[in-house]
Amino acid sequence: MPRRQIGFWYRFAAVLCKPPLVVLIKRDWRGMEHIPAEGGFITAVNHNSHVDPFAYAHYQYNTGRVPRFLAKSGLFKKGFVGAAMRGTGQIPVYRESTDALSAFRAAIDAVERGECVAFYPEGTLTRDPDGWPMTAKTGAARVALQTKCPVIPVAQWGCNELLPPYAKKPHLLPRKTHQVLAGPPVDLSRFYDKEMTADVLREATEVIMAAVTRQLEEIRGEKAPDTPYDPRRERIEQRRRTASQAARAGAGADTAAGGPQAAEAAREVSRTGTEEESGK
Secondary structure: OOHHHOOHHHHHHHHHHHHHHHHHEEEEEEOHHHOOOOOOEEEEEOOOOOOHHHHHHHHHHOOOOOEEEEEEHHHHOOHHHHHHHHHOOOEEEOOOOOOOOHHHHHHHHHHHOOOEEEEOOOOOOOOOOOOOOOOOOOHHHHHHHHHOOOEEEEEEEOHHHHOOOOOOOOOOOOOEEEEEEEOOOOOOHHHOOOOOOHHHHHHHHHHHHHHHHHHHHHHHOOOOOOOOOOHHHHHHHHHHHHHHHHHHHHHHHHOOOOOOHHHHHHHHHHHHHHHHHOOO
């Protein structure tokens, strides 16, 4: 996309945001040659700091292909923030929609218009203790399979050292380096002729996230875990541990009285795992 099409609001946002970013973080940006010069496409980006959307937008702004991020629809409604979100062409996500694909209709339309749509497939800051990408939602895969557009895997690292996930205070010194590495398009062609089932979307999502993770492995010079961190699985395990502890405590307290609490606690352990795994 030629820079003349970036528009007033994006340029205004750049004037506001770029100076503090330049002061706060150094840059090690690679892979810009993989960002398509024209046509619609998706970038799939890992997310490990509240700062990294701004730093990543700076990276892609410098390629001449500005990203359109997905954001909660409520941010678009009023005030300066709403005007800026609308003016920069960000994409509202209507979370109340019961149709998973229609929730991303605006993203599909943007890609078909030749825009770049930037996805954080994880949907939130990673909860992996070591900062690796965790299991992802299927939105990026839905849009990619619907439009058959290129999907560019992008990894970033460094903003999490400036402002760690869920931290309240930044670590300003020593000055951190924002590293970005974009890779070649992910090959999803084997999914194009398949029905867009939940299994197909999940498999395509895993292919996308594996590519993002490989880019981050190159940045960090480390091997990622064989199995991505899964928040849902961790919740199941945590509830099982809690129920098991309650069962043991109940059994210990109830031994002398011979009451029924221990048996009930044991049944709770079983119910916790079964209900979670069945999606209740």
